[in-house]
Amino acid sequence: MSIAGAQSAVVAEDVSKVFFSGRDPVWALENFSLTLEPGSFTCIVGPSGCGKSTFLRILGGLEERTVGTVTIPDEGQRIPAAFVFQEHGVFPWMTVLDNIAFGLRMSGVGRAERTRIARDWIERVRLGDFADAYPHQLSGGMRQRVAIARAFATGSPLLLMDEPLGALDAQTRMLMQEELTALWEAERKTVLMVTHDIDEALILSDRVIVMSGRPGTLREDITVPFARPRSFDIERTPEFTELRSRIWHLLREDALTAEENA
């Protein structure tokens, strides 16, 4: 399973998404192509409204593309891609254990087996004492750990994350970035994550895709050179500062336009 999964990657070619706002067509995404290497961690950054979330949702099968092709090798499976939502994505009516085991349950894994896997993941995201708690009893950071554990626990080779840390406060967010880095370095799944935080993209990923404002197109594809395993120390290096300002320059004008049109 994990060996076959390691060969998985994503190929998206000339994906466009057009919807109608009244009588006017709105181009959310225009001829966007992207290939993900198996076991890579890629972040998409872009101004708000550039269609980065739309692209992620198209990959995850939550939205239909207007034209273009998307190939996910494991598409035949019940959960070809495990999704992590920004917030409110865990079921309030299920305990932490049931939430984490949910994907496994839907793919037909037996009770004993899915409980074993879910318990293992509960420990790995340090929620051991909360297996039987309901989400409303947890803090925002703990709820996101549940959401992340649920995605990893499915065993799906592809994880799609839509600003998974976006709703957390700054300190919790930094702690979660460390945790997510450690989890990913141990698992090496293919991850595509949308974020609006440049630092977060540089800390977590091997590759940063910078998108232009609406309609979303690929502006630049940047390789992040920092070695693994990573720590927050990279933030103090000159390369980090340089990459950050480079990405910011690419984004600045579009962010300004997006802000004015909002």
Place this chain on the structure above:
Amino acid sequence: MSTTGSSLQDDREQRTLVAARAQRAKERSLATRDLVLSISTPILLLLLWEVTARVEIIDPRFFPPPTQIVTAAYEMILDGELWEHTAPTLMRLFVGGGLGALAGIVVGLLMGSSRALNAALGPLFSALYPLPKIAIFPILLMIFGPTEVPKVIAVFITTFFIMQINTVSGVWAIDRKLLEAGAAYGARGFDRFRFVVLPGAMPFVFSGLKTATGTAVVVVTAVEFTGATTTGLGYLIWNSWQLFIPEKLYVGLVVIGIIGATVTTLLSRSEKLLLPWRRER
């Protein structure tokens, strides 16, 4: 030097703790006071009623003193008259209301899940909903005659519409993120219904059940007022008025109030039990 310093500090700590205890004691005594007030007020009002009715400050023909009402209730229990009226009302309420709620929830869930079904039935039900159910009671009487059926159907229709509308709203109120999470993790068809739609709609279902209980009690009483029956608490109230036996009228009123309050309380309790994820809110 150091000993005096630490004793000063101890002193301050002591004073803070004393102040904190005083605050807590004050809060507790307020809570006790609230409890005493909430229990004693109704008792005092009843006492006031009793005394003013006995010395005829208020007219005891319209407001018989509570002790007389209790005596009347006791006599009615002994000779079986009270049960004779309570049982039919309970039957109409539970058969009509139970079936109506069940049908309303099922139809509401189907309409909430199927766009086509909602398009077909939604406008029709919305148009029928505000129709006063009691106004169609004569039609039911015409069709079914003076049997139990029209009374049960009147309660059924009342609860059905309330539950159908609440359940549809409940399905629509489910956070879109949760429906997407269900889809993203492979919940399709019946799984989607069982793990996402049904639990998601439950809070609205329960608030609908509580509303429906209140309305069903009103409708069953009104139906029993109409003279289409000679049993039921509504008939007891109406007949006691016609014969001018105010004690019995009040007994009927109290019993029907107790039924409504009991069902509502049971629903609240079972909601806490069945939806543990909504506790502590």
